[in-house]
Amino acid sequence: MSFTALTNRIIFLPLVCLIYVSCQNDTSRDVYHSWSAYNGDKSGSKYSALDQINTENVANLQLAWKFETEPLAEAGYSTIECNPLIIEDIIYLVSPSVAVIAINARDGSERWRYEVDPGRRSRGVNRGLAYWSEGDSARIFFSKGNYLYCLDAQKGELVSSFGQNGTLNLKEGLNRDADNRNKSTTPGVIFEDLYILGSTVGEGPGPAAPGYIRAFNVRTGALVWTFHTIPLPGEPGYETWPTDAWKDAGGANSWSGINLDEERGLVFCGTGSAAYDHWGGNRIGQNLYANCVLALNALTGEKVWHFQAVHHDIWDYDIPCAPNLVQVRKDGLLIDAVAQPTKMGHLFILDRETGEPIFPVEEVPVPQSDIPGEQSWPTQPMPPPSLRYARQGFYEDDITDLTPEATAFVKDQIRNMKMGDLFRPPNRDSALIMPQFNGGTDWGGAAYDPKNRKLFVNASNEAEWISMFEATLDQSISQFDLGAKIYQTQCTFCHGSEGQARQIQNAFTLSSLKAIAAQRTEDDLHLILAGGRGLMPSFNWLSDDEKSAIIAFLREKGQDNLLDLSKISVNFANKIPWLASGHHPIKDDGGYPINKRPWGTLSCVDMDSGTIDWQVALGTYPALEARGFEPTGTFNLGGPMVTAGGLVFIGATMDERFRAFDRNTGENLWEYQMDAGGYATPATFEVDGKQYVIIAAGGGGIPGTKPGNAYYCFSL
Numbered sequence: 001m002s003f004t005a006l007t008n009r010i011i012f013l014p015l016v017c018l019i020y021v022s023c024q025n026d027t028s029r030d031v032y033h034s035w036s037a038y039n040g041d042k043s044g045s046k047y048s049a050l051d052q053i054n055t056e057n058v059a060n061l062q063l064a065w066k067f068e069t070e071p072l073a074e075a076g077y078s079t080i081e082c083n084p085l086i087i088e089d090i091i092y093l094v095s096p097s098v099a100v101i102a103i104n105a106r107d108g109s110e111r112w113r114y115e116v117d118p119g120r121r122s123r124g125v126n127r128g129l130a131y132w133s134e135g136d137s138a139r140i141f142f143s144k145g146n147y148l149y150c151l152d153a154q155k156g157e158l159v160s161s162f163g164q165n166g167t168l169n170l171k172e173g174l175n176r177d178a179d180n181r182n183k184s185t186t187p188g189v190i191f192e193d194l195y196i197l198g199s200t201v202g203e204g205p206g207p208a209a210p211g212y213i214r215a216f217n218v219r220t221g222a223l224v225w226t227f228h229t230i231p232l233p234g235e236p237g238y239e240t241w242p243t244d245a246w247k248d249a250g251g252a253n254s255w256s257g258i259n260l261d262e263e264r265g266l267v268f269c270g271t272g273s274a275a276y277d278h279w280g281g282n283r284i285g286q287n288l289y290a291n292c293v294l295a296l297n298a299l300t301g302e303k304v305w306h307f308q309a310v311h312h313d314i315w316d317y318d319i320p321c322a323p324n325l326v327q328v329r330k331d332g333l334l335i336d337a338v339a340q341p342t343k344m345g346h347l348f349i350l351d352r353e354t355g356e357p358i359f360p361v362e363e364v365p366v367p368q369s370d371i372p373g374e375q376s377w378p379t380q381p382m383p384p385p386s387l388r389y390a391r392q393g394f395y396e397d398d399i400t401d402l403t404p405e406a407t408a409f410v411k412d413q414i415r416n417m418k419m420g421d422l423f424r425p426p427n428r429d430s431a432l433i434m435p436q437f438n439g440g441t442d443w444g445g446a447a448y449d450p451k452n453r454k455l456f457v458n459a460s461n462e463a464e465w466i467s468m469f470e471a472t473l474d475q476s477i478s479q480f481d482l483g484a485k486i487y488q489t490q491c492t493f494c495h496g497s498e499g500q501a502r503q504i505q506n507a508f509t510l511s512s513l514k515a516i517a518a519q520r521t522e523d524d525l526h527l528i529l530a531g532g533r534g535l536m537p538s539f540n541w542l543s544d545d546e547k548s549a550i551i552a553f554l555r556e557k558g559q560d561n562l563l564d565l566s567k568i569s570v571n572f573a574n575k576i577p578w579l580a581s582g583h584h585p586i587k588d589d590g591g592y593p594i595n596k597r598p599w600g601t602l603s604c605v606d607m608d609s610g611t612i613d614w615q616v617a618l619g620t621y622p623a624l625e626a627r628g629f630e631p632t633g634t635f636n637l638g639g640p641m642v643t644a645g646g647l648v649f650i651g652a653t654m655d656e657r658f659r660a661f662d663r664n665t666g667e668n669l670w671e672y673q674m675d676a677g678g679y680a681t682p683a684t685f686e687v688d689g690k691q692y693v694i695i696a697a698g699g700g701g702i703p704g705t706k707p708g709n710a711y712y713c714f715s716l
């Protein structure tokens, strides 16, 4: 903490408390005492005013009960990313296979469960639920795949008056045949009688759905408004794309939640990159409203302002979470603002009403792409250095110093790779990217303490490498080679290539895909490719010949079957001429990250000064600790929670521990070893005068870590 920050705090604290107390009306007091919306309240603060568990007694925090949602996944892996809701004495949560379950908050006993396909162990991602009540009726909204479901909160049954028998197909109502690429993984927010929801869409080289943000009537499911994140002709921002892009450009989706300023009637969210992630030759331009912080009128969906954090993204640097609603004291005045963490580890603090940066943002010239057809953007926005909280770029000096052997090993591994700036574009040569494609910060986002105007944000510091290749086909190619080529361009992103860990949670590796392919019939495999499954998109845009070629490749057949390309139908190579070889993890000789420690951090950022108060390593590798290393931090997934008890709770780490840090100093005051990683954001609540803290330990979400099935609930 700097000297000025300290004096500021001493001078302003009594004043701030006064202002805070006077601003708190009954509803806001209620808001911060319950956990009735995703991430705590509709503003997504991840803050609780509960203080029974505090810095003095947290050392005595114990497991009160543990709820096992369903049998542990036997094969493959699964995860839980859900931040549960607590309404009075009922907790609503989801299982790894996305069953919605209501349990008793006192002891974790089950009240009801709702399964979309009872008995079928389907998987997917669901980060939480939305709750709406009026009079005696109460509803739970949740999404799985491309459907939105509306449940009666008391009975756990579909509400038949909503949508079609309680469900809505999110594929419908877009301006094109979205062919099941439109899904929803993160709950939206409820404002008056609207449920405002974003989407997860494919970002691969195939056809993609546009990431429109939509509002549905909570009673009927009727579509009320749509905000076109890829503007239609005549709408502002249309000029930042090629003329016809609105017809088939995809992405620019808000996949990670929406936060509400109820008083102003404004919703805030972040958007992802445009598809395809790594070559934008068919979307020359700035690409608004991809990679933006958006402020929309909650009633009408009209845009109030936008701030683009990455222009013409070719890195997959999505805005990974909704911004926090914060306040900044400047020249004696409290300014309402939003604070946006990013995958790059940049924190943008913007005026809540205008989107103007409160701390200066500079457009900095960046290296340019050498890929034919690409036109990378000449500059990118940078916040002041004091608001960059993750490692920026990868240079010689960043190479690990864990041991001399590790240093030598990594130097050898990367001797032919390029290093350099954060915004170095993916080019033909292999290059190290830092922060890697999951950030920096991912969907867990930040927690905000409104009383002290401090933001708590976790981040990962790891490198990955990427390279681009030209996706052309030789005139004469075997069926196996065609399949391999399509696999490499369409499937490795999630399933990995040979010897590589899987890239996305819940997807099988190439070797297990080969085992599956050996067992299934040809017809079954065609159906899976045509229809998609869980988080896997449909590949129906590939011709039957192409699907057969992939199947041949998976079954290690067709090497001698030479194809005549003029006689078969080939769709894939013409779409995107330059493709990324993948997001490749890279490790040292012991399997640890190739860069210097810390590999994961938790930071406390002071909103008034725009500086980092403290930053500590988040997580440890027990094997390294046993060798005498201080906690190194690990890659992390899931967000923090801050409480009036002066504590920041967070799981997220690969060591599968759940921790409480001192809000003021970053000291690790308590930790608990779980059976699987807590890759989810915790919640806290009070029943019968007793405070509890709960977190999902679903594991699996980070490659190489084991799956879990339970929620852990703690009390004094």
Ligand code: HEC
Residues within 6 Å of the ligand: 122, 123, 124, 204, 486, 487, 490, 491, 492, 493, 494, 495, 504, 505, 506, 507, 508, 513, 516, 517, 525, 528, 529, 533, 534, 535, 536, 537, 539, 550
């Ligand atoms: C966006 C990520 C993603 C991409 C891209 C992707 N998959 Fe998948 N795939 C998954 C996931 C996730 C599953 C597990 C589905 C489930 O059960 O929920 C899966 C499952 C499968 C299965 C097994 C289905 C079953 O349950 O038996 C096959 C076969 C498969 N994928 C093949 C492919 C092929 C071939 C490609 C490329 C053409 C591909 N996938 C591209 C994510 C992906």
